[in-house]
Amino acid sequence: MPKTDSPQGSLDLLVLKILSRRPRLHGYAIMTAIKDWSGDVLRAEEGSLYPALHRMEEAGWIRAEWIVKDSGRRARMYELTAAGKKQLSAAESRWQAVTSAVNRVLRTV
Amino acid sequence: MSLWSRIVNVVRGDSLSREIDEELQSHIAEAITQGREPAEAAAAFGSPLRQREQSRDIRLIPWLDSLRADAIFGWRQLTKKKVTSAAAILSLALAIGACTGAFRLIDALLLRPLPVAAPERLYALSREAFFDGKIQSFDGWAYPAFRLMRAAVKDQAELMAVSYADRVDLTYKSDQEMEKAQVQYVSGWMFGRFGLRPALGRLLTVNDDLKPGAHPYAVLSYDYWRRRFGQDPKVIGRTFRMGDDLYEIVGVGPAPFTGTETGTVTDVFVPTMMYPGVVHDDWTWHRTLAQLKPGVAVGPLRAKLDATSHAFEEERAKGFTGMSKKFIEAFLGQKLVLEPAAAGASGLQNDYRVSLVALGLLVALVLLIACTNVANLMTAQAASRAREMALRVSIGAGRWRLVQLVLVESAILAFLAGAAGGLFAWWSAPFVVSMINPKDNPARLALPADWRVVGFGLALTLGVMLLFGLMPALRASAVKPASALKGGEDPHSRRRTMHALIAAQVAFCFLVLFVAGLFAATFERLSNRPTGFVADRLLTLDTVAQRDEASVFWDQVADHLRGVPGVQSVALAGWPLLGGNAWNGFVSVNGAPPGPVLAYFLAVSPGWIDAMKIPFIDGRDFLPSDTMPGAAIINETFARQFFKGENPIGQSFAKGGELPCKVVGIVRDAPYRSMREPILPVVYVPFHRIDEHGALQSVRDATFIVRTASANPLALASILRREVPRARPEFRVSNIRTQADLVRAQTVRERLLAMLGLFFAGVALLLAAVGLYGVLDYSVLQRRREIGIRIAIGAPAGGIARLVTVEIFAMVIAGALAGVALGMASVRYIEALLYQVKPTDLGLLALPSFTILAAALLAALPAVLHAVRIDPVAMLRAE
Numbered sequence: 001m002p003k004t005d006s007p008q009g010s011l012d013l014l015v016l017k018i019l020s021r022r023p024r025l026h027g028y029a030i031m032t033a034i035k036d037w038s039g040d041v042l043r044a045e046e047g048s049l050y051p052a053l054h055r056m057e058e059a060g061w062i063r064a065e066w067i068v069k070d071s072g073r074r075a076r077m078y079e080l081t082a083a084g085k086k087q088l089s090a091a092e093s094r095w096q097a098v099t100s101a102v103n104r105v106l107r108t109v
Numbered sequence: 110m111s112l113w114s115r116i117v118n119v120v121r122g123d124s125l126s127r128e129i130d131e132e133l134q135s136h137i138a139e140a141i142t143q144g145r146e147p148a149e150a151a152a153a154f155g156s157p158l159r160q161r162e163q164s165r166d167i168r169l170i171p172w173l174d175s176l177r178a179d180a181i182f183g184w185r186q187l188t189k190k191k192v193t194s195a196a197a198i199l200s201l202a203l204a205i206g207a208c209t210g211a212f213r214l215i216d217a218l219l220l221r222p223l224p225v226a227a228p229e230r231l232y233a234l235s236r237e238a239f240f241d242g243k244i245q246s247f248d249g250w251a252y253p254a255f256r257l258m259r260a261a262v263k264d265q266a267e268l269m270a271v272s273y274a275d276r277v278d279l280t281y282k283s284d285q286e287m288e289k290a291q292v293q294y295v296s297g298w299m300f301g302r303f304g305l306r307p308a309l310g311r312l313l314t315v316n317d318d319l320k321p322g323a324h325p326y327a328v329l330s331y332d333y334w335r336r337r338f339g340q341d342p343k344v345i346g347r348t349f350r351m352g353d354d355l356y357e358i359v360g361v362g363p364a365p366f367t368g369t370e371t372g373t374v375t376d377v378f379v380p381t382m383m384y385p386g387v388v389h390d391d392w393t394w395h396r397t398l399a400q401l402k403p404g405v406a407v408g409p410l411r412a413k414l415d416a417t418s419h420a421f422e423e424e425r426a427k428g429f430t431g432m433s434k435k436f437i438e439a440f441l442g443q444k445l446v447l448e449p450a451a452a453g454a455s456g457l458q459n460d461y462r463v464s465l466v467a468l469g470l471l472v473a474l475v476l477l478i479a480c481t482n483v484a485n486l487m488t489a490q491a492a493s494r495a496r497e498m499a500l501r502v503s504i505g506a507g508r509w510r511l512v513q514l515v516l517v518e519s520a521i522l523a524f525l526a527g528a529a530g531g532l533f534a535w536w537s538a539p540f541v542v543s544m545i546n547p548k549d550n551p552a553r554l555a556l557p558a559d560w561r562v563v564g565f566g567l568a569l570t571l572g573v574m575l576l577f578g579l580m581p582a583l584r585a586s587a588v589k590p591a592s593a594l595k596g597g598e599d600p601h602s603r604r605r606t607m608h609a610l611i612a613a614q615v616a617f618c619f620l621v622l623f624v625a626g627l628f629a630a631t632f633e634r635l636s637n638r639p640t641g642f643v644a645d646r647l648l649t650l651d652t653v654a655q656r657d658e659a660s661v662f663w664d665q666v667a668d669h670l671r672g673v674p675g676v677q678s679v680a681l682a683g684w685p686l687l688g689g690n691a692w693n694g695f696v697s698v699n700g701a702p703p704g705p706v707l708a709y710f711l712a713v714s715p716g717w718i719d720a721m722k723i724p725f726i727d728g729r730d731f732l733p734s735d736t737m738p739g740a741a742i743i744n745e746t747f748a749r750q751f752f753k754g755e756n757p758i759g760q761s762f763a764k765g766g767e768l769p770c771k772v773v774g775i776v777r778d779a780p781y782r783s784m785r786e787p788i789l790p791v792v793y794v795p796f797h798r799i800d801e802h803g804a805l806q807s808v809r810d811a812t813f814i815v816r817t818a819s820a821n822p823l824a825l826a827s828i829l830r831r832e833v834p835r836a837r838p839e840f841r842v843s844n845i846r847t848q849a850d851l852v853r854a855q856t857v858r859e860r861l862l863a864m865l866g867l868f869f870a871g872v873a874l875l876l877a878a879v880g881l882y883g884v885l886d887y888s889v890l891q892r893r894r895e896i897g898i899r900i901a902i903g904a905p906a907g908g909i910a911r912l913v914t915v916e917i918f919a920m921v922i923a924g925a926l927a928g929v930a931l932g933m934a935s936v937r938y939i940e941a942l943l944y945q946v947k948p949t950d951l952g953l954l955a956l957p958s959f960t961i962l963a964a965a966l967l968a969a970l971p972a973v974l975h976a977v978r979i980d981p982v983a984m985l986r987a988e
Contacts (some may be wrong), residue, residue: 027132028139047155050133051163058115058167071142076132 011044011052013095016088019062019080026075027053053078061087118169119177129164133157175510176517183518186490194522197483200876201526204476205573206533207869209566211469213538216565217556218372218458218465222451224365226304227400232407233450234258234268234397234414238443246446248454249273249393252381254421258397261417265405269296270381272395273456274373278843279351284655285834287841290333290376292351293368294384294395300328300362302400309334310345310360318380321387326380327356331364333376353656354383367555369398369450372457374553390425396454399447407447415445430766432695433705457554461545464862467939471624471866474617475873476569480577481614482880485607487519487581489887492603499590511586519578527570534566544861580606604891607884608916612924615961618877619928622957624939625866630953631944632863636856641779642686643722646677647848648822649685650813650829655839657807660797662837664733667714667813669836675825677816680717681796684812687851691782694764696792698751703765706750709781709789710764712737712811714796718776720816728758728774736805737794738763741770745778747790768801770794784855785944814848822847862942874960878968881917885972889913893979901981910973921965925958 018033019025025033027049034044056062061084064076080088118125133154140150165174187194222228235248252270259268272294278287297318305312308331317324329337329344338344347358356379368375386392401410419441426437452458491498498511535558542554584603652666663681670679684690692710695703715731731740741762748757761769770792778788798806813833817825823845830842889896896909904912936948946953 026135026139028136028143032143046136046153047160050129050136050160051167054129054164054167073135073138074131075135075139 010095011048012056013088013091014042014044015049015052015056016061016080016084016091019078020085020088023079024065024077026077030078056084059087060084115168115170116173119173122165122169122174122177125168126161126165129161129168130157133160175513179514179517180521182514183521186518187521193486196879197486197522198526198529200479200482200872200879201476201522201573202529202533203872204472204479205527205530205566205569206537207472207530208469208476208569209530209534209562210537210541211465211472212565212569213534213556213558213562214541214554215465215469216561217538217554219452219462221561223303223369223371223453224363226302227403228451229449230401230403231450232266232399232401232447233454234399235446235448236418236443237446238439240439247393248396250395250397251390251393252384252387252395253390254418255395255397257421258414258417262399262410262413264402265410265413266399266401267298267302269299269302269398269400270395271295271299271369271398272381272384274368274370274375277351278653278841279349279377281347281349284350284841287843290337291368291373292377292379293370293375294381295378297324297380297382299398303366305363305366307360308363309342310358312360312362313378313380318382321382322354324380324382325354325356326359328360328362328378329358330362330367330375330378332367332374334361337376351377351379352385356383367553369396369453370455370457371453372455372554374555390421398450398454411445411447414447418445419443433703435705436695460858463939463941464858467624467942468862468865471621471869474621475869475876476573477576478614478617478621478873478876478880480573481610481617482876482883483519483522484577484580485610485880485884485887487515487577488584488603488607489883491515491581491585492887492891494585495588498585498588502588503590508586511588512582515582515585516574516578519574519582523570523574523578526573527566530570531563531566534562541861541865544864545857604888604916607887608920611881611884611917612920612927614877614880615921615924615965616927616931618873619925619957619961620931620935621866621873622870622960623928623932623953624935625863625870626953626956627936627939627943627946627948628859628862628866630946630950631942632856632859634946635784635859635944638780638784640784640852641723641777642848644848644852646817646820646822647721648815648817648826648829649688649846649848649851650815650833650842651684651810651844651846652813652833653810653841653843654808654837655841657809658837658839659807660805662840663796663808663811664714666833666836666840670813670815670829670832673825673828673832675818676829677818678716678720679816680720680814681714682717682812682814683712683796685814685846685848685851686711686721687780687782687784687848687855688812689782696751696762696764698762699760700763700769704751706790708747708751708764709791711781711791711793712796712798713793717814718742718774718793720814721779723779724777726775726777727756728772730774731795735773735795736797736799738768738770738799740773740795742774742776742793743772744776744788744791744793746788747792748775750790764792784852810843858942859944874964877961878964881921881965882968882971885913885917885969886975888917889972889976893976893984896976896979897981897984900977900979901985906977909977913973913976914969917969918965921961925961928957929954 014034015030018030018037022033030053031044031046031049034042053062053064057064057078060081062078063081064078066074067077069075134157137147137150137154140154141147223231225231233248234250235246237244237246239245250270255268255270262268274291274293276289277292279290279292280287295313297313298315300312301314307328310328312328313326317326327349334340334344344358345360348355349358350356362378367373368378381387381395384394386394399410399414401407422441422443426441429437448454501511501514538556542556654662667679667681670676683692693707694710695706696708697703713731715733715735718725718730726745728742731742743751743757751757751762752760757772757775759771761771763769776793779791780786781789781791796808796811798808800806813829815822815825815829819825826845830845833840833842892913896912899909899912932954933948
């Protein structure tokens, strides 16, 4: 099955969900997680991941922190905030509503 | 955190970029550690620059960031040309500061509402009458008339009597420790009507103002309480003596209220009923303020007050004797006027209203000249930056982005100038107030620098920025890349605008110079007007006795003072000449009915004419035995007016219904109460006054005139102050002034106007010359190719000079002509400030014209020299 970009508007949801399960990930790890957890189906476009992360950070859903890794290189680690948890549940239920509606349409036709 | 962190990120823009870059780099590094090919990882990631820009825009406020970038760029542009920028900022700062300072004064004196309830419903009553061929206004009222008017309009308005603030002697201890305080007699109900609350104790009420002489209570102003008593709360219940009455302090007023006489901070308020003249229907001693009830129209109220006042005066005029019919008619023809008094009512306002507005307009013109300069500077700079602008447009800058770029630079200039100007205004407004202060009675004008002043300064700065920055910004942003890169659009259009601005600048400059010239000529003529007496070495000692004292006792004190070393001569007078006091009446010559002209009187002792060094024309000085009525010495104007060429010596005339006086001498004219008015017909009468039974009358206060041997009469002041009570302990010197100071005080306003006028004229001329130089220099620079070619094909130097200057000088002349027209049109608004100066005076028109022309020639010289020295070979090689 060919890899596809994450569907419209789902990138935020995926990032929030991943961070809710696994706190403190850097950008590359988030990207890998999207790929792995979707069974290699979804992949986040590498270029659009960081503007999305920064936007969510500005919105206060996630916060970031610089750490020094064992290799001596600095990495920016992200984790969910309280506001982010609230946003995640709202986005999740909205996603459910949308997909079930889409499924209903698909079944009817 | 979001908005704040984005604002912070604007400031730390560079480190933000580094941070984002580092994160993106660590992503690629991570990919490589995971075993991906470096090239593939980088390709998959895309352009880091684009992502950094995207992230940056998210994490800061883009418009603020571009503003910051423009500000930095603008600052670099300004610091690149340090001298030009500094000159621009300095000239703008001076002009903005002067305008803000002028506004501060105008606001404090004329605009700022009193800190009382409903100041917008407060009006002042005055009367206008046609006397001596011109309309004269007078705001003094007699208390009985006030009482009638108050009753007549009690349903529409509350009337309040407020005396002229007077600096009087009072004492908290013994008579030897007299001190001065500004005292005002006010209606008891004023404080309640104004909605004022006491800071301490109680304020006066309607019950403190019922019966003449029955309410010796006083309220201190907060300012006086602080200055005199250091805010001591035990001040309540203390007493002071003023005149013959002992007053008890009952309270302290609220801090912001300093009285209703703007320009004077009242120290002590006492009830009107304590004023000795409160029962007299011919003592006009207080202003009348009216607080209108809400919704009351001014017109009908004025008519009602007018009718009441008129009926009162008509009744009173029935008792007039010794006045001409014409005068009584004019007197009864007075019209009552109601004027808004939200900002209070004071003589300082009347004296300086026109002057301050005129000065304000002068500095506004200077500001316009400075703006024009900077506009021209910015236009010239925009021209040299046309290629840079074209490049910006080519790589996608929008028009508003370019407008912003240039405007931000203007804004930096304007706000730096505004800040410096604020400092200048801070200093200059109190300086001007201190200039108009007589030494013995300083005006105290509250000059707060609050939001009104700061707001004005900011609005002015913003306006200035738009005025000089907007046009060059729009012009620069309208650049067409193609034509700019080809070598520029129509080069003349820019020059045409600059030339029009030069014409405007010259017109404004002419106006400033012209008006300043009028002020200077007025001052010069007024201060060179002969006084008719010799003011040097003269001291005037205003002296009061504890009670009325026989005039021979006054003579004794004068005798004692004559024995003081360093004193040349001593004489007595009712008051000093030019002290502002006046005593007038109608005279009838040789028993004829009184004429229509008022004569002015001054009681003087024998030797006064001599001490003042007023020359005798004929006759003799008073003898110690002369009395008033009985003998009189007249001045030339009196002789001309009343004796029409006959020899007045030995003739007699009478003042009002009194006994006749025989003229014993004629002296040369000397101004009586003011240097500005024509010489009045003056009668000097003997200091010894007798009543109708021939008994000598007593005197409460008078002035000793002392001529000293030393050139600095004030050196004797403290000795004389001590010697007066030593001669008779019940006498006390209340005020010492030099006659020279009294003369100088006559020209305080004219000196101020002349000094500030000339200063700003100098500034205007300098700015206009610098502006002219800048424009000429720019146009030579712009036309150097053309000039080089002309020189190469043999044009003479004169031709080149004509070529570069002819347009500019046409503009200068056009501007000067416009300035003449403006000057002629504006001069009638300042006529009241001028003295024996005609605006059509050829000298007063020629002087500014020649000055401007000379300045223009001087300013043109460097550019012309530059033009004729252009080396065609070097120039063409450079191209």
